[in-house]
Amino acid sequence: MSSGYIAQQIVNGLILGSMYALVAIGFSMIYGIIRLINFAHGEIVMIGAFTTLGLLQYLGLPFPLVALAVLIVGAVVGILIEKGAFRPMRGAPQVTGFIASLGVSIMLQNLGILFLTAQPRNFSFPDYLQRVIQVGPVSFRSIDAVIMSIALILMGALLFLVHRTKLGMAMRATAENIDVARLMGININRTIMATFAMGSALAGIAGLMWGGKFGQIDPLLGFVPGLKSFVAAVIGGVGSIPGAILGGYILGLAEVLFVGLLPPIYSAFRDAFVFSTLILILLILPNGILGKGMEERV
Amino acid sequence: MKAKWQTVFLSIVLAAVLAAPAMGADTIKLGALYNLTGGMSSIDAPALNGAKLQAKLINEAGGLLGKKLEVIGIDTKTDQKAAATGAKKALAMGVVAGLGYGDTTFVMAAAPLFQKKGIPFVTSGATHPMLPKWVGNCMFMVPFGDDDQSFAIAEYTFNKLGAKKVAVWTDNSMDFTKALSKFFKQRFTELGGTVVLEDFFMMGDKDFSAQIARLKNAKPKADAVFISAIPNEAGLTVKQIREAGLTLPIVSGDGFDTELVTTVPGPKLANDVYFSTHTYREDNRPEVVAFIKAYEKEYKRPPENAFAALGFDAVGLIADAIKRAKSTEKNALRKALAATKGFKAVTGEITYSRPSGVPMKGVSIISVKNGKYKVEEVWFPKK
Amino acid sequence: MAAPSNRAWHVVLLVAGGLLVLVARATVNEYILSIINFVGIYIILAVSLNITNGFTGLFSLGHPGFMAIGGYVTAVLTFPVTRKAMFLELPRWLAGLQLPLLPALLAGGLCAALTAFVVGIPVLRLKGHYLAVATMGFLIIVQVLITNWESVTRGPLGLNGLPALTTLWWVYPWVAVTVYAAWKIKFSSFGRSMLAIREDPLAAQCIGIHLFKTRVLSLAIGAFFAGVAGGLWAHLVTAITPASFSLVMAFNIVVMVVVGGTGSISGSFVAAVIFSVITEFFRPLEESFDIYGIGEILMAAVLILILIYRPTGIFGSREPRFLVAKES
Incomplete structure (x- = not known):
C-alpha cells in the first residue's frame, strides 16, 4: 500500500463524507429546533434531484437558475410537510413525529414510483463540474470540490444565522422552551416554518449535488441519505450542526477506508465494520461527539 | 368539517375496493x-x-x-x-x-x-x-441459466479480448450476482486465465472509489474487470471507473443490459464495455x-x-x-x-x-463503444 | 391502577379467538389463511417490541435482528437431515439433528434472548436516538453476518424449501402466550418498575429500581418472542433470506407499537391487525386499475391521520377499560 494510495482513499472518504454532511446539516437543524427525527428529509433530497433533472435536462434552464428553483421547491415542500403532517401533532411525544415522518417518506417514495416509475434515470451535469483534477497522486472531480466547499460554507452560514441573527435567536429560544418562547412574543409557527423551509431547501440542494455526483437518480434514492444523515447527526450529537458535519465525515471515511485499507475479502463486511465503529464511538461518548448531555427520550 | 371529509374519502376508497373484484x-x-x-x-x-x-x-x-x-x-x-x-x-x-x-x-x-x-x-x-x-x-x-451467460462472457473475455488476468467485482448482497461471479471465475480459470483481484460491494452502493483505487493498484495488473451487478449499479460503476482514468475492458452479464450503461457515463466514457445478455438488444x-x-x-x-x-x-x-x-x-x-x-x-x-x-x-455478446451498442457474436451452449 | 385484570373478559376473548381460528380454518382460502397467520406473527412482534420499546422506553430498532436469529436457528434445526447434507456444511452434531417445531422455536427464541443479553449489556447504557442508532447497527451487523456465513445460511440465497409447519394452531397459541406474558409483566411490580424507568429514570433509581437489570431483561424478553416469531415466519414463508429482516421491517413494527399506543398491549394488537391487513385491503384497487403503490400511499395517509387525531396512539399507554378490573 503506497502513501499515494492511502491519500487517495482518505480523499475519497472525505468526498463521500461531505456528501453525507451536506444532507445531515438540514436534518440536524430541524432536529435541533423541534426535536423531530425527520425521515422525510431524504425524500426531499429525492425531490430536489428530480427537480434538477426536470429543469436542467428537460427544460434546459441555466444552472444558477436551476439551483435557485431547487432551493425554492425544497423549501415549499418542507413547509407543506410541516403544515400538513407535523404541525397538527405538535406537542406529541417525539416518537410520534418520527413515525409520522416515516409515513410521509413512504408516501413520497410511492408517489415517486407511481408518477416517475422506478427506473433509474441518468443525470448529467455541465462539463465544468465533471472535470478531473489531479493533485499529486490524488485525483478528484470539480464537483467534489464544490460539494466540499458548499458543506463548509453552509455550516458557517447556519452557525452565523443561528447565533447572530434575530431569527436565529428565535429559533434557539424555541428550541430551549416553546412555551416560554411564545410568552416572549416569538411567533412559534413562523419560526418553525422558517426552520423547515431552510432545512428542506438544504435537502433540495443536497439532492442536486447527489444527482450530479453519482449521475443517476431514482424515486427510492432518498432512503440512503435519510438514513445516513440520521446516523451522522446522532454520531455527531443530535442537534449540533458542527456535530452533524463531523458525523457525516466520520461515516464517509469509515465506509471508504474499511473497504480501501482492509484486504478485499472484508469489503463484504463493510457495514458491519462501520456500525461496530459507530457503536464503539457511542459507547465512549454516549451523547455523540459534540452533543450535550441531555436526557433524550424518543 | 374535517370528519365529513374523512367520511367522503373513506367511502370513495371503500367503493373502489368493493367494486374492483366485480369485474373480470x-x-x-x-x-x-x-x-x-x-x-x-x-x-x-x-x-x-x-x-x-x-x-x-x-x-x-x-x-x-x-x-x-x-x-x-x-x-x-x-x-x-x-x-x-x-x-x-x-x-x-x-x-x-x-x-x-x-x-x-x-x-x-x-x-x-x-x-x-x-x-x-x-x-x-x-x-x-x-x-x-x-x-x-x-x-x-x-x-x-447464469452458467451459460457467465461461460459466454468468460470465453469472450479470454479468447476475443485476450485478457488473461481479470479482476472480479461482486455484489455480495444478491444470490444472482454471486452465482454469476462463481460461474465466470470457474470458466475463466478453466481456460487458463487467472483472477488477480476479487472485490465486493453491496446493492444500493453509490460510491465505488475504494474498489477503484484498489483496482488501479492491483498487482499484477488486471487486463479486464468483470462486474457482477444488477442494472442499478451498472452505469455507476462504468462511469466511476472511466472517470478514474482506467481504460481496461469492463465485462459483465445481463445485469448490464440497460440504457444506463451508456447514458450515465455519457458517450465519451461508455467505452470498451462488453456484456452477455439475452438475444434481443440490437437484434433484427x-x-x-x-x-x-x-x-x-x-x-x-x-x-x-x-x-x-x-x-x-x-x-x-x-x-x-x-x-x-x-x-x-x-x-x-x-x-x-x-x-x-x-x-x-x-x-x-x-x-x-x-x-x-x-x-x-443463445447468448448475445454486446459491445459498447462510444455509447453505441453492437452485437459482437451469439454464443450457444454446447450441451 | 394496580388492579388485577378482568379475568372474565380474558376468558371470553380467548374462547372467541379459538372459535375464530376454527371458523377460519374451515371457511376461507389459503390466501386469507396466510394473511391471518401473518397478522398473528405481527401481533407477536408488535406486542413483544412493546415490552422493550413501550414499557421500558428503550427505543430499539433491532427487533428484526432478533427475529432473524430466531428464524435461522429454528430453520436450521427443523431442516430435514437429507436436505441438510445437500445444501449446507454443518458441524457433525448439527448435520444429523432434526427437531420438531416446538423445541426448535424455543431454541430460536432462547438464542435471540441470549444475544439480547450479550448485546444489551454494553449497548443499553445508551439512550434515545443513540440507542436507536446502536440497535440499528446491531440489526445491520446481524444481516451482514448472515449474508456472509455461507456454510450455514447459504448467504443471500437463504434457506428455502423449509417444511411448511406454521399453521394457525401454532401462531395463535403463541399470540396468546405473548399477550399473556406482556399483560402479566405490565401489571406486576416488575412492569411497574419498567414504566417507572420510562417515565423518569432518575426517580426510578431513587426508589430502588435496578435500572440496568430491568432494561436488559426487557430487551431479552422482547427478543425471545421476536425469535419465536422469526421461527414461525420462516416456516410460514418456507423460505428465509437475510434481506427479509431489514430496517424497513423494523420501522413497520415500530409504527405498529407507536400507532397502537406506546405501552398499550391492546394498542399493539389492534395496530398490528390494522397495518398487516390494510395493504391487502387495497390490493384489488391496485390490481384492477394498474396503479401499484397506491396501497402504500393510502396506508401512509391512514397512519398520519391516526397520529394527528391520536398523537399518543390509539390507546395511549392504557388498556381498554373493560379489560382491566375496576379500581377498588
Whole structure:
C-alpha cells in the first residue's frame, strides 16, 4: 500500500463524507429546533434531484437558475410537510413525529414510483463540474470540490444565522422552551416554518449535488441519505450542526477506508465494520461527539 | 368539517375496493407476481408491462381457446412474505399458471407453492440454473441459466479480448450476482486465465472509489474487470471507473443490459464495455422488431431493459403451451410446457431439451463503444 | 391502577379467538389463511417490541435482528437431515439433528434472548436516538453476518424449501402466550418498575429500581418472542433470506407499537391487525386499475391521520377499560 494510495482513499472518504454532511446539516437543524427525527428529509433530497433533472435536462434552464428553483421547491415542500403532517401533532411525544415522518417518506417514495416509475434515470451535469483534477497522486472531480466547499460554507452560514441573527435567536429560544418562547412574543409557527423551509431547501440542494455526483437518480434514492444523515447527526450529537458535519465525515471515511485499507475479502463486511465503529464511538461518548448531555427520550 | 371529509374519502376508497373484484368474467387467468414497489421494482415493473402487452396482443388476435387471456399483476413489494401471500392469492383466484420475478430468492418463495398445487410457474427473469431442480417439474425458465451467460462472457473475455488476468467485482448482497461471479471465475480459470483481484460491494452502493483505487493498484495488473451487478449499479460503476482514468475492458452479464450503461457515463466514457445478455438488444429478427414497436406504441417509451422482453416471452410461452394442449388443465399445460420446442421468443428460441430444465438459448455478446451498442457474436451452449 | 385484570373478559376473548381460528380454518382460502397467520406473527412482534420499546422506553430498532436469529436457528434445526447434507456444511452434531417445531422455536427464541443479553449489556447504557442508532447497527451487523456465513445460511440465497409447519394452531397459541406474558409483566411490580424507568429514570433509581437489570431483561424478553416469531415466519414463508429482516421491517413494527399506543398491549394488537391487513385491503384497487403503490400511499395517509387525531396512539399507554378490573 503506497502513501499515494492511502491519500487517495482518505480523499475519497472525505468526498463521500461531505456528501453525507451536506444532507445531515438540514436534518440536524430541524432536529435541533423541534426535536423531530425527520425521515422525510431524504425524500426531499429525492425531490430536489428530480427537480434538477426536470429543469436542467428537460427544460434546459441555466444552472444558477436551476439551483435557485431547487432551493425554492425544497423549501415549499418542507413547509407543506410541516403544515400538513407535523404541525397538527405538535406537542406529541417525539416518537410520534418520527413515525409520522416515516409515513410521509413512504408516501413520497410511492408517489415517486407511481408518477416517475422506478427506473433509474441518468443525470448529467455541465462539463465544468465533471472535470478531473489531479493533485499529486490524488485525483478528484470539480464537483467534489464544490460539494466540499458548499458543506463548509453552509455550516458557517447556519452557525452565523443561528447565533447572530434575530431569527436565529428565535429559533434557539424555541428550541430551549416553546412555551416560554411564545410568552416572549416569538411567533412559534413562523419560526418553525422558517426552520423547515431552510432545512428542506438544504435537502433540495443536497439532492442536486447527489444527482450530479453519482449521475443517476431514482424515486427510492432518498432512503440512503435519510438514513445516513440520521446516523451522522446522532454520531455527531443530535442537534449540533458542527456535530452533524463531523458525523457525516466520520461515516464517509469509515465506509471508504474499511473497504480501501482492509484486504478485499472484508469489503463484504463493510457495514458491519462501520456500525461496530459507530457503536464503539457511542459507547465512549454516549451523547455523540459534540452533543450535550441531555436526557433524550424518543 | 374535517370528519365529513374523512367520511367522503373513506367511502370513495371503500367503493373502489368493493367494486374492483366485480369485474373480470370468464377468462384464462395468469398470476403475474412481481415486485412493483420497493428496491426490485426497476427490474420487475418492465417485466409486468411486457407480460400485459403480450396478453393484449393475443386478445386482439382473438384470444385463446375462445377466451380472453387475463394477466393479473400482483405486487409483492420486494418482500418475501408478500411473495408467499401473493402466490397464495394467485392460486386462490384460480390462475392456470403463474409467472414472474427477475430474482431467484423471490421465485424460491413463490414457486414451491405452485409446485405443491401442480400448477406451472414460469419465471421470466430469474436465471439460477438450479431452479427447476430445486422447485420441481412445475418450474419453467424463460431465460438462460447464469452458467451459460457467465461461460459466454468468460470465453469472450479470454479468447476475443485476450485478457488473461481479470479482476472480479461482486455484489455480495444478491444470490444472482454471486452465482454469476462463481460461474465466470470457474470458466475463466478453466481456460487458463487467472483472477488477480476479487472485490465486493453491496446493492444500493453509490460510491465505488475504494474498489477503484484498489483496482488501479492491483498487482499484477488486471487486463479486464468483470462486474457482477444488477442494472442499478451498472452505469455507476462504468462511469466511476472511466472517470478514474482506467481504460481496461469492463465485462459483465445481463445485469448490464440497460440504457444506463451508456447514458450515465455519457458517450465519451461508455467505452470498451462488453456484456452477455439475452438475444434481443440490437437484434433484427422479426419477433424483436415487432415487440419493440408494440411496446413503444403501448407505453410511449422503448423497453426499459431486457426484463420487459422476458416478461413478454413468459406469457407468450404459456399461451403457446395452452394452444398446443388445447386445454388449461394443469397437467396438460405442464406437459405442453415441458414439450416446448423451438418456441420463437423475443429473447431467442426456447427448447426444453436439457435434463436440468434450463432452456438452451443463445447468448448475445454486446459491445459498447462510444455509447453505441453492437452485437459482437451469439454464443450457444454446447450441451 | 394496580388492579388485577378482568379475568372474565380474558376468558371470553380467548374462547372467541379459538372459535375464530376454527371458523377460519374451515371457511376461507389459503390466501386469507396466510394473511391471518401473518397478522398473528405481527401481533407477536408488535406486542413483544412493546415490552422493550413501550414499557421500558428503550427505543430499539433491532427487533428484526432478533427475529432473524430466531428464524435461522429454528430453520436450521427443523431442516430435514437429507436436505441438510445437500445444501449446507454443518458441524457433525448439527448435520444429523432434526427437531420438531416446538423445541426448535424455543431454541430460536432462547438464542435471540441470549444475544439480547450479550448485546444489551454494553449497548443499553445508551439512550434515545443513540440507542436507536446502536440497535440499528446491531440489526445491520446481524444481516451482514448472515449474508456472509455461507456454510450455514447459504448467504443471500437463504434457506428455502423449509417444511411448511406454521399453521394457525401454532401462531395463535403463541399470540396468546405473548399477550399473556406482556399483560402479566405490565401489571406486576416488575412492569411497574419498567414504566417507572420510562417515565423518569432518575426517580426510578431513587426508589430502588435496578435500572440496568430491568432494561436488559426487557430487551431479552422482547427478543425471545421476536425469535419465536422469526421461527414461525420462516416456516410460514418456507423460505428465509437475510434481506427479509431489514430496517424497513423494523420501522413497520415500530409504527405498529407507536400507532397502537406506546405501552398499550391492546394498542399493539389492534395496530398490528390494522397495518398487516390494510395493504391487502387495497390490493384489488391496485390490481384492477394498474396503479401499484397506491396501497402504500393510502396506508401512509391512514397512519398520519391516526397520529394527528391520536398523537399518543390509539390507546395511549392504557388498556381498554373493560379489560382491566375496576379500581377498588
